[in-house]
Amino acid sequence: MLKCSEVVEQASDFVDENLPWYSSLRIKMHLLMCVHCRRFLRHFSATIDLAEPAGRRQATATEIERVMKHIDDIDSDI
Amino acid sequence: MNSMGLTTEQEDDIALLKVQDHRAFENLVGRYHIQMLAVARSIIGESLAEEVVQEAWVSIYGALPRFEQRSSLKTWMFTIVGNQAKTRLRKESRTVSMEDEEQDESGYLSSGRFKPNGGWQSVPAIWDVETPDLLLEQTQLRHCIEHSLNSLPVTQGAVFTLRDIEQQSLADICNILGVSDSNVRVLLHRARLSLMQVIDRYQETGEC
Ligand SMILES: [Zn+2]
Numbered sequence: 001m002l003k004c005s006e007v008v009e010q011a012s013d014f015v016d017e018n019l020p021w022y023s024s025l026r027i028k029m030h031l032l033m034c035v036h037c038r039r040f041l042r043h044f045s046a047t048i049d050l051a052e053p054a055g056r057r058q059a060t061a062t063e064i065e066r067v068m069k070h071i072d073d074i075d076s077d078i
Numbered sequence: 079m080n081s082m083g084l085t086t087e088q089e090d091d092i093a094l095l096k097v098q099d100h101r102a103f104e105n106l107v108g109r110y111h112i113q114m115l116a117v118a119r120s121i122i123g124e125s126l127a128e129e130v131v132q133e134a135w136v137s138i139y140g141a142l143p144r145f146e147q148r149s150s151l152k153t154w155m156f157t158i159v160g161n162q163a164k165t166r167l168r169k170e171s172r173t174v175s176m177e178d179e180e181q182d183e184s185g186y187l188s189s190g191r192f193k194p195n196g197g198w199q200s201v202p203a204i205w206d207v208e209t210p211d212l213l214l215e216q217t218q219l220r221h222c223i224e225h226s227l228n229s230l231p232v233t234q235g236a237v238f239t240l241r242d243i244e245q246q247s248l249a250d251i252c253n254i255l256g257v258s259d260s261n262v263r264v265l266l267h268r269a270r271l272s273l274m275q276v277i278d279r280y281q282e283t284g285e286c
Binding site for chain 2: 005012
């Protein structure tokens with residue numbers, strides 16, 4: 001029987017579908033019986049899903065201007 | 079959607095970008111500058127990252143008319159900034175210390191979290207809400223997440239940004255950052271668990 005600590009160790013490979021089928025199956029069997037690991041994986045997946053909306057940052061106007069200044073310099077050289 | 083997973087809108091943008099339309103390019107910079115910095119920083123370090131990214135934007139602008147869409151636009155851009163950072167690193171002939179390896183493994187990867195038999199010693203925290211949408215409605219939590227992403231070790235931050243924010247494949251990430259597959263997987267896993275612990279803490283204390 002797979003240990004809870006092993007479920008945690010393999011969680012990323014499991015959700016990224018990077019495990020051989022039998023390892024993935026062992027995790028699924030464990031999840032059927034272990035409420036704590038079920039909660040862990042629910043939270044783990046939610047964390048990954050909110051990364052994109054929570055983590056995406058737009059550059060500031062100043063940052064964009066600095067890049068565009070370089071681009072304008074090049075364009076005027078041509 | 080075509081086979082590259084592009085919507086028509088994105089294809090219109092690419093058509094404009096290929097003729098070096100300034101407004102479209104400005105939008106592109108706004109959208110990706112921070113992520114480009116994360117890539118450069120992880121390869122060359124904080125002090126030269128900004129300079130490398132500025133040069134990469136100039137290269138990207140110049141090369142856009144020849145962009146052939148063999149990969150997605152962002153994969154192509156991340157590869158350019160990654161390559162320029164690696165080239166610069168060789169010129170500087172110095173090594174950037176990788177603090178990621180030394181990180182202490184607290185939380186979910188610490189041995190104290192589990193009993194000797196591998197069962198939970200301290201079980202995962204209970205969350206009041208569990209869906210991403212509801213979690214994101216909490217402004218303070220968003221602030222905590224942003225803060226924790228900014229404090230990740232740089233290579234973890236870059237791997238996490240590329241994978242979970244920009245949805246790049248693990249193979250592309252290895253290529254962009256010049257990091258092995260096993261390393262990318264370890265770094266990604268650590269970053270995800272750190273972020274999850276931020277949410278755990280927030281659920282328990284209401285603070286970061
Ligand atoms: Zn378990």
